[in-house]
Amino acid sequence: MSSIRHIFMGALVVVLTAAAIPATVFAKEAPASFADLAEKLLPAVVNVYTKQTINIDRDRGFPGFPPGSPFEEFFKRFEDRNNGDEDGRRPRTRQRMSLGSGFIISSEGIIVTNNHVIEDADEVSVRMHDGTEYDAEIVGKDTKVDLAVLRVKAKKPLPYVTFGDDTKSRVGDWVVAIGNPYGLGGTVTAGIISARNRDINSGPYDDYLQTDASINRGNSGGPMFNMDGEVIGINTAIYSPSGGNIGIGFAVPSSQAKRVIDQILEYGHVRRGWLGVTIQAVTEEIAESLGLDEARGALVSTVNNGSPADDAGIESGDIILEFDGKDVEEMRELPRLVADTEIGKTVKVKVLRKGKIKTLKVTIAELKEDDEVAVPSKLDKKKDQGPEKSLLGMTLENLDRETREALNLDEDFQGVVITHVERYSPSSERGLRRGDVIVEITQVEVSTVEEARKRIEELRAMGRKSILLKVYRRGSYSHVAVSFDEEEEQ
Template sequence: MRKAFYNPARKLSAALVIVLFGVTSIAQSAYARSAPDSFADMAERLLPAVVNISTSQLVADRQGPDFQFPPGSPFEDLFRDFMERNGQGKGGDQNAPKKHRATALGSGFIISADGYIVTNNHVIDGADEISVTLHDNETLPAKLIGRDAKTDVALLKVEPKKDLPFVKWGDSDKARVGEWAMAIGNPFGLGGTVTAGIISARNRDINQGPYDDFIQTDASINRGNSGGPLFNMDGDVIGINSAIYSPSGGSVGIGFAIPSAIAESVVEQIKEYGRPRRGWLGVHIQTVTDDIADSVGLDEAYGAMVAGVTKDGPAEKAGIQQGDVILRFDGKKVESMRRLPRIVAETKIGKSVDVELWRDGKKKDVTVDLGELKEDQVAENDSGDQQEQATPEASSEATIDALGLKVANIDDELRQRFNLTADTEGVVVTDVDTASFSAEKGVRPGDIILEASHQSVTNIDEVQKAVKSAQDDGKRTILMLIETSAGPRYFGLTLDKKDK
């Protein structure tokens, strides 16, 4: 790959980070196997289908020292001569950045005799020239067919003079923890390198994208392995090596691979359409915590809570509402919130899908005609239709001891204090007891309470009544929809203050 890079926004700890330059994935066959006597036969058969990928792009040079000598300084002439010798100053634009061509290395694997090659998106991202070196050292220019940043997959095409050796996709869903796997790649630009290990874990979410479902392996993966294949013991590709968990940038035995169950379908769509096509439901979701499950009457915390519904989207047309919990989608149980986006994305566009919801303490079934996800829909933050609400007649404030909150009806003074817009309605939180569960859950002054127990609230009396009703019913928590600085979210707030 081009370079090892660290993204501070994706740190897993102060010392350890996800590094997108190589990973190992581990997969299995349908049954447990003993350790192989040797990987030699399989390596000999598979090595010719693994390629080295080289990319290059023009990048701006650093523009000299960030200082100038004062007029009349004895160093002024020397500095001017230095700049002119380097192509800046006299006869040219001192501010015009110079450029040089930067190169980088990665790995890939051939999936068809006519030259289709799979790699990571981050291996070729930003490149204006891509070349592929085959196992016999022949180098061919490569064309980018398409890529998908969300799953970090890219598809290339070369024009070979003869049929190329290629590998087949395997079924990563059958890979079991503890099974053997083998990785081949181009670590540090050394060329075809074989490493082996086991599948250490499945379904890892490393916060790299919305569809994270990585295979974790302890096979040695290093810089330049990115985009290379992870094989099961049948010699089928069950993963694309993509990232490692490391304090130093080198392999410490924790690598991650994109499972073939995700990568294969993305590659096929890129091949057919030039881009991936994903199903779209049109909801904004959040995790169902234990407190939220308790407040809505679920026996266990699973599913995905609908925090918002996109206007005129498939979900709204099907009758899905803000506050619903999606339990099953197209016959598949939604074990956790992060599982739903992948299920939806993999579902055929236009399909009529049965969705099981939890609403008002009981299950409800609806049918959704799935739409197609567009790039501009990914960043939407539509919180659903807002109900017409009456402006409170008088401004007042009250303390809700059970929640550790002080709340108030919105008036001009509060709009100014918390920088609220003229059309903001609801009940504003003016203070939060730092010893309360509400503070622990993240409720902050300036947040706006929109709903309590699935009922819209427009003044503090309605909030107080909802809290009292929940207490009278013997509930431990109350569900509230609160507009935070990050958007609307449901909170399962405990009806008791923490001990100080």
């Protein structure tokens, strides 16, 4: 969702209309006061301040004068004489300051906050509830879950809080948030857990708690407590028209945060399990094209060479239904399951392949940060040679030497290339475009246009409403379900 932003940013306005639900006699009364709880917890919550030095590019010209103006050159020489540096120039800088929140989890001065609070900071400082300030060092951070661990050196043991188990909390339970909104200092707000397992498209492991407790800019990194005074979430993001609270905030659940924090403290970074596949969601159309009764699991688009998945025999086009004894109902569940698996552990993975269930054993490796590879297409340099066959709004051609060179394909790469997609056709609606290479049609490989045509007609005769294409585009694979055009059906 593009409207989701970190607490330091604004978002788009969303208008919701809710039906009124009458209260029942089973509803719990609100606490008479949060004062005792707040008094106990406030000393362990800190304000986080950062400074970052920004270099200003002085080659952008002088205000009021276009680049190359003689006046620009005059003022540049004048300023150079006054600066007297080696090159006659002195770089200009400015300081950017930001604020956030954090909380102490150890009497030795270990502090948790959000990564985006301290990201790119040159200096990090924390201010205690009693006004004492400390310089902080960054122990480690994790961009994928947006967490960071800091350490301060104090002459005495510091007050701290402990993590609770967020999985025991239910939607509707009371929570208390404490933080540093707008730099005001320790501020207490209360609300309820509005929802669980929220995916806000901020990363591959989204699993947020949603709350209506007031959270604003500066609350980032602050704790969310249950009524026992345990941290069950770390306030991270809001959904808002202006960056201010509208009652929709998100927190990293403690069960997820604690694993990340423990690994940062032990290794200095997060060690996550790696399977070595690219996956996509199983839509209703994809499920229908494969003859599934319901849309579930994670569809494997690409298997990395030499990866644990490759070694175990997982193939592109497999649908992963179960991982280490846990059902994979939705695609987004699999990355979290894999990431939380112990490095070196061998697990069973249940996949659906061409209508049959297979159980494979995979030994999980450690995830490494790899650069993305983008191969530029040279297809536009290829001269149009006329269509060979049009199917479902696509004009297809066999791969020849010139096409392989344009798309950087090896000689043994098999498939058919799309050279044109008709506007408003079923293929166009699914995002297919010129230069895509179709390598499979509903889990059967195709290497010529004639093979593609026969496979499509075969599926049409079987009564399928759609086909599943495995498509290669610029170094990666994806699966696309394309419905038969009703006008083509005779």
